[in-house]
Every structure is written in structure tokens, then in C-alpha cells.
Amino acid sequence: MATKQSPDITLYTNSVPNGVKVSILLEELGIPYKVKEISLEKREQKSPEFMKINPNGKLPALTDHDFNVFESGAIMIYICENYDHEGKFLPKDPKLRSQVIQWLMLQMGGLGPMQVEANYFYSFSPVDVPYATQRYIKETKRHYKLLNDFLEGKEYIVGNTYTIADIAFYSMVKFHQISGVKTLNDYPNLTAWLARIDAKPATKKGIDVPNDKLRELIEKPEKLDELSQKVRAIFKQREAEEQGK
Numbered sequence: 001m002a003t004k005q006s007p008d009i010t011l012y013t014n015s016v017p018n019g020v021k022v023s024i025l026l027e028e029l030g031i032p033y034k035v036k037e038i039s040l041e042k043r044e045q046k047s048p049e050f051m052k053i054n055p056n057g058k059l060p061a062l063t064d065h066d067f068n069v070f071e072s073g074a075i076m077i078y079i080c081e082n083y084d085h086e087g088k089f090l091p092k093d094p095k096l097r098s099q100v101i102q103w104l105m106l107q108m109g110g111l112g113p114m115q116v117e118a119n120y121f122y123s124f125s126p127v128d129v130p131y132a133t134q135r136y137i138k139e140t141k142r143h144y145k146l147l148n149d150f151l152e153g154k155e156y157i158v159g160n161t162y163t164i165a166d167i168a169f170y171s172m173v174k175f176h177q178i179s180g181v182k183t184l185n186d187y188p189n190l191t192a193w194l195a196r197i198d199a200k201p202a203t204k205k206g207i208d209v210p211n212d213k214l215r216e217l218i219e220k221p222e223k224l225d226e227l228s229q230k231v232r233a234i235f236k237q238r239e240a241e242e243q244g245k
Contacts, residue, residue: 005065007083009033012053012061014040015213018072018112019060021171024206025076025164031083037210041234072171073108076164077101089164099158103165107172111147114139115172115179122180123228126235137180144173148187155196162197170197174207178217178224 011026011033013019026033038044038059046057054061054070061070062078069078080090091097118136121129147169150157157165173194176184184191197203207215216223 008065010063012036017171017175021072022060022075023209027202027205035210073104100163100165107168111143118179123178124231126232148190151189
């Protein structure tokens with residue numbers, strides 16, 4: 001049941017694809033919200049204060065009044081159930097709703113984990129592990145092909161209507177370069193779908209929450225190289241500290 005109270009939302013996030021899902025949805029719905037940037041470099045996501053909100057110590061997370069929500073897919077469902085009163089992004093029709101949730105679960109349990117690992121081994125791992133890198137890039141591409149084939153003759157994933165299923169997949173596909181998928185030339189339907197979502201004003205705003213670092217990674221490839229070197233150095237330092245304990 002949709003709540004009657006006004007939102008009092010704080011989004012805890014950083015420049016990460018999973019966080020983009022939530023900020024884009026909030027911008028689409030025009031919901032007022034505050035942003036708390038969590039420093040990954042300082043490991044603020046592992047602080048006792050943050051882990052009271054998300055005991056898994058991952059981003060994003062959200063508070064609404066005194067209620068905590070974690071896991072990006074669960075956050076999107078919560079927002080829709082409470083503030084998308086027209087069912088625009090999570091349909092009220094039971095079958096359409098089920099289809100949206102099915103695709104959302106595929107992104108959360110399929111493409112998401114595979115592409116995040118591809119991100120890590122391709123761009124950020126302090127150790128070169130070719131087998132792992134290629135495995136996760138291959139799985140990322142498999143999901144891209146699955147979605148590309150499904151989008152044949154369609155504008156959006158479910159009912160030709162833009163929903164949280166699209167937003168969830170967009171948040172991964174948009175940043176494919178980080179994962180070692182250098183172009184989308186093999187996926188014409190996916191490319192056209194991506195362009196449709198790119199053109200939405202809320203998308204442009206949502207990507208830049210809490211800052212424009214993700215956009216920079218897309219527009220300036222040298223920024224990805226800089227970030228990769230920085231993150232690898234951080235991981236090496238942490239590993240050395242752990243071994244020294």
C-alpha cells in the first residue's frame with residue numbers, strides 16, 4: 001500500500017553504477033531527496049554508523065524518515081510502492097508487475113554480479129588474473145546479447161513502457177567500458193535502447209549524483225586509467241596492511 005506521508009529521503013551513495021539506479025528513479029519521479037556522499041576511499045561504507053543502515057556495508061542505501069532500505073533493487077521497489085502512485089515505473093497490473101520484477105531480479109542476480117566482477121578484474125584488481133577477467137567479461141557480454149535479442153522490435157523491456165527494469169539494466173550497460181566491453185557495436189537494439197534512456201533529462205541528472213565522476217569516466221578515457229591506477233594502489237596497500245597484522 002502506498003504511504004500517505006511525504007518523503008524524507010536521504011540517499012547514501014557514491015559514483016557507482018548501482019547508485020545511479022536510485023538517483024535516476026528519484027529524478028524521474030520528481031521526489032525531493034538529500035544526498036550523503038559516502039567515501040569509498042575512506043571506507044565509510046564500513047563505518048558503524050553506516051552499517052546500522054546497511055549491515056552489508058555496500059552502496060547505495062536509503063533512509064526515509066526512520067526506515068532504512070538497502071540493496072538497489074529493493075530500494076527501487078520501495079520507492080515505487082510508496083511514491084509512484086500511478087504505477088508508472090512499477091505497474092499495478094499483476095502480470096506486468098511480475099515481468100518488471102523478473103527482469104529486475106535478472107539484473108540483480110545475473111548481469112549485476114557478473115559485470116561488477118568484470119569491473120574489478122578488468123579495471124581495478126591489483127593482480128592480473130586473465131581467466132577471471134575473461135570469464136566475467138564473457139558473462140557480461142552474454143547478458144548484453146540476451147537483452148539485445150529481447151529488445152528486437154521493442155523500445156523498452158516490459159510492455160514498451162519505461163520502468164525500473166530498464167533503469168536497472170541501464171545502470172550497468174551505460175558503463176560498459178569499465179568492464180572491458182569496449183563497444184556496443186554487436187548490440188544494435190541495446191545501443192538504440194541506451195540512446196533513448198540517455199536522452200531523458202532525469203537520466204542526465206541522476207548520473208551526476210553525487211558528482212560527475214562517472215560521466216567523466218565515459219567522456220574521458222584517461223580518467224578511467226587514472227582511477228584504475230589509484231584504486232589498484234589502494235587495494236595493494238590494504239592487502240599489505242592485512243598481511244602485516
